[in-house]
Amino acid sequence: MSLHKLDHRRTTVAIVGGGQAGLSTSWFLTRDGVDHVVLEAKTLGHEWRDRRWDNFTLVTPNWHCRLPGYAYDGPEPDGFMGRDEIVAWLSGYAPTFDPPVVEHTAVTRLTEREGGGFVLTTSGPDGEETWEAEHVVLATGGYHLPIVPSWASALDPSITQLQSADYRNDDQLPEGAVLVVGSGQSGAQIAEDLHLAGRQVHLALGDAPRVARFHRGRDCMTWLADMGLYDTPVAQYPGGVAAREKTNHYVTGRDGGRDIDLRQFALEGMRLYGLLDGGRDGALSFRPTLTAALDGADAVYNSICRDIDRHIEAQGIDAPAGAPYEPVWVPESEPTSLDLAAEGVTSVVWAIGYRPDYRWVQVGVFDGTGRPTHTRGVTSVPGLYFLGLPWLHTWGSGRFHGIARDAEHVATAITGAFDRVAAG
The missing domain is CATH 3.50.50.60 (FAD/NAD(P)-binding domain)
Structure with a gap:
């Protein structure tokens, strides 16, 4: 996979997070020809490699592993992949559609732009930079702070x-x-x-x-x-x-x-x-x-x-x-x-669990506990979406099993917004 060299810092859709949720959204936007970028703080799918123990295995059968345009097709659909097998399987996804990814680029601040859209402040190899986007999909999951x-x-x-x-x-x-x-x-x-x-x-x-x-x-x-x-x-x-x-x-x-x-x-x-x-x-x-x-x-x-x-x-x-x-x-x-x-x-x-940390998101879409408020990933702030959260819409939302359906819903909400603007 070639990581796109983007010579501008303006895009229609910015996806924050390059795990399965962010990549699934990118797949639909790529299919639909929507200009976008995936901003990943480390490397694609790094959490499966960096945050799992050596003997880790999936608790869901391998056949549950399916992303848009990509599904497990190995010899053990009813088996359970180990950590390294999951990493290998997931690493094969991005090359199938060549998403516009910028790795080693952490989003440190998200604010609303005057007149609509958003401003994302990032920290990466070239220091602090600013991106502007009409839509932002937050696909960083909900497990941030232990x-x-x-x-x-x-x-x-x-x-x-x-x-x-x-x-x-x-x-x-x-x-x-x-x-x-x-x-x-x-x-x-x-x-x-x-x-x-x-x-x-x-x-x-x-x-x-x-x-x-x-x-x-x-x-x-x-x-x-x-x-x-x-x-x-x-x-x-x-x-x-x-x-x-x-x-x-x-x-x-x-x-x-x-x-x-x-x-x-x-x-x-x-x-x-x-x-x-x-x-x-x-x-x-x-x-x-x-x-x-x-x-x-x-x-x-x-x-x-x-x-x-x-x-x-x-x-x-x-x-x-x-x-x-x-x-x-x-x-x-x-x-x-x-x-x-x-x-x-x-x-x-x-191993008590983790809680979300969205302090860098300076947009009013959170409840009193710091959790995002949304309906199936769509927030009350036009253009801002969440994806990859446990129970975002169904029990399958936080798993490989349901991410494609949720990603398609969010992508459709984005393209539908284009249609509404054009019709207006």
Whole structure:
């Protein structure tokens, strides 16, 4: 792929972010002949390479990997690509349509231009520059700043602290036990990775749900796709847009895919706790929520399986029998404290999650928590759009599965704006 040499700093559409969301938007604009540029702070798709651990795998089947004009066509559609395979697959996308990309160019400020349109201030190899655009698509995702308790700095400085995005493998951590904080997809899988590497793992659970990897002879996420769950607009889910705040279900694609059963890990020696509540020096405290967290996750697991059972029955599908999950271990008590030194804990991996950081976007499209307000990526400010956010429109929006549909919607909104101007 040749990166276009742009001798001007004015464009019709500026796309901020060169991941799958930004590139998908570029594909539609390229198809429609719309002048645009993709501004990428680092390199195309770098987050898949730089923010995933060595044994990372997709939790969705490979057949979910589809972008506009480009889909997984390898030998294992029902398998789960590892990190390096994902990087290789995604790196093959841009050469198929040669998007106008400017890499190593970070957008540091976005403001509205007097009279309409936007001004983007960038920082790159040539220093600070200014771009002007009639439309801007913000495709930087929603995971910018790691969530860490304010008291984390009060822990013993001899304890190594690491964010989930910076974890690669157990070799990078000092010898000793590891505390993983958070049981969402990253936390549960990192805890598993360390457990399989032979580390003594202590895991502080949140309220993340879980899902079966396989049920009734097929991958659960394939069943859910058939049932239309990834295509249902967020407003149609119970609680409506509140679904955007839900934690994703934990499961793994490792070794061909399997459940993550924290109760089984406990039988094998992993130490489980409820919600981490506080800490100082080497003493941590936990809320007595372990039993509730495990029971809640299992309840969601079985509920999803029952939904699949009903779908199978309603459609008259011939599928092997299934069975609900039965707990293989239950806590004898609720642990509420942990002495790091006494238990030999030498490192902490924070996997609580991330929050968005749009301080550089100086346009009034955010709610009181700093999250963008939009309808399927289209904001109330003419010409400003978001893409690639979890639950932007459907459950599939933050995944490869649904990005093409969202990108096409935003691209159509942009070209429709041209038509309205011409008609006016």
